[in-house]
Amino acid sequence: MHASMAVILFLMNWLGAALAPLSAPVEVQDVAAFYTYGENVTFQARVTPADEITQAFLMIQPEGQSTRIEELTWNSAGEILYPYDTALHPLRPFGRTYYWFRLVTPTGEITTPSYWFDYIDNRFTWQSLSNDYFEVHWQTGDLSFGQTVLNTAQSALEAVQKILPVAPKLPLKIYVYADANDLQAALPDESESWVAGHASPDLGVVLVSIPSGPDQSLELERQLPHELMHIMEYTLVGDQYGNTPVWLTEGIASIAELYPNADYARVLDTAMGKNELLSFQNLCSAFPRDASSAFLAYAQSTSFVRYIYQTFGSTGLSNLMREYQIGMGCEEGVQASLGKSITGLENDWRQASFSISPIDQAFKTLSPYLLIALLVVAAPLLVVLARPRHLEKPL
Ligand SMILES: [Zn+2]
Incomplete structure (x- = not known):
């Protein structure tokens, strides 16, 4: 084929494509999730062009829980704001929640990549310290208190492994509340009022309440091994933990x-x-x-x-x-x-x-x-x- 002929054919193809009523690709942007701990989560996204969408769904999969499907509405700008009631459908404290969107268009369905957030008790600010074994987060006290927690956790892990020699999935997350009432309020409603510590063994999360005062070290040495042992037990029995x-x-x-x-x-x-x-x-x-x-x-x-x-x-x-x-x-x-x-x-x-x-x-x-x-x-x-x-x- 002559070179000039090829150029003409190419230009004709290009013109034809440019003139056809091609639909713009659907884009999902500004994806985010905001929450007030224990109250609600707001899922946000912007879908463009909005008039390309006929239906939209939010899929929510909290770690260790089944997936929920919520049907969504959007405005003319394609903005989605979905309020999710955590009092009605509690999320696991300190667990990771995965979510993604499923959009229906006249030409097919689109599933976005998966996004996630950690459901941390954001009624408080947390200080953090970590090593290969633990992520320690504490609410009140200085850096040396955090280091004491980390050191106690380390020796507690060695002690509990002498009783049940199993290797848990690392790192383990430890949250230290200053007040037992705050810890109880962080847990779902069925928790008893005398609870001082808590473990979510499948999530590798330990919560303890350590009031400041002279008994602080003693309380750490009592609560941390106890809750860490629940994680060892889960490592051993897995899904049968509840039985x-x-x-x-x-x-x-x-x-x-x-x-x-x-x-x-x-x-x-x-x-x-x-x-x-x-x-x-x-x-x-x-x-x-x-x-x-x-x-x-x-x-x-x-x-x-x-x-x-x-x-x-x-x-x-x-x-x-x-x-x-x-x-x-x-x-x-x-x-x-x-x-x-x-x-x-x-x-x-x-x-x-x-x-x-x-x-x-x-x-x-x-x-x-x-x-x-x-x-x-x-x-x-x-x-x-x-x-x-x-x-x-x-x-
Ligand atoms: Zn226990």
């Missing part, structure tokens, strides 16, 4: 605390004396919600799990957790792993911990009236037994 007995998860977390709660022994002795110990079968799926029963449940679970740990060791405890990881029930897991029923194990624990047998305990707690009633029933029997033998019928 693992609560007496076991809380018991293991509590034996990891560097300073045992001094009130546990007193509460246990009192409950034992009154025969008011809780049955571990009733502590499989949840602890009582009222503070004093919950305290007893913690005290018992700590003592029971410490007994299991001292008797069967770290391997025994890990093997027991693994039974739940494969989906065993609360009682079956104990039987399969430790070769005893949960009631049998509970009796062993009582004997080892209180130096009193279940029979002794039953007699000790019989009411005086019941004793009298027993004597009344037993008296004729004693008379029968005391009869002279010669009155018996000869064989």
Whole structure:
């Protein structure tokens, strides 16, 4: 083909393309999400040209939760502002939320790339410090307090790994509140009012509340190992975490605390004396919600799990957790792993911990009236037994 002919053909093609009613490509810009913690999130975007869109959807996928689809409206400039009510559909505290847009046009559908934001409690400003293992964020206190948190977390991690030798996904995020009430307000509504610390093990997030004062270090050394242990437990059992007995998860977390709660022994002795110990079968799926029963449940679970740990060791405890990881029930897991029923194990624990047998305990707690009633029933029997033998019928 002659060169000038080729140029003419090219120009004709170009002119034809320029004159055709070609639709402009749809663009999504100014994407952002703003939130007020615990209240709402506003998702923002601008879609141009606006008249190319027939329908628009926002897809929201908070970490560890299912995806929500919300239908959107937009103005003539293509501006989208979508208010999302977090009181109605709570987001996981300190979790990452992914979101993207799906736009319907006459020629097809467009899905934008995924965007994300971390749902941080922005009622407060946080100071931060990190290393390979931890990201520490604290609310009040100076840099040396942050370093103390980081150091305590480091030694707590080593301590908890001696009990359950597992490697969690790093780095772990630690948020230190100054006030337990602020921490409780940061959690979804179902949290109990006596909660001081919290872990979202699947997110690798730990929240603790450490008021300033002389007990600060002690509280750190108590709360951090406890909450970090919940993350170890999750690393071991994964999705079965929610089906693992609560007496076991809380018991293991509590034996990891560097300073045992001094009130546990007193509460246990009192409950034992009154025969008011809780049955571990009733502590499989949840602890009582009222503070004093919950305290007893913690005290018992700590003592029971410490007994299991001292008797069967770290391997025994890990093997027991693994039974739940494969989906065993609360009682079956104990039987399969430790070769005893949960009631049998509970009796062993009582004997080892209180130096009193279940029979002794039953007699000790019989009411005086019941004793009298027993004597009344037993008296004729004693008379029968005391009869002279010669009155018996000869064989
Ligand atoms: Zn706990």
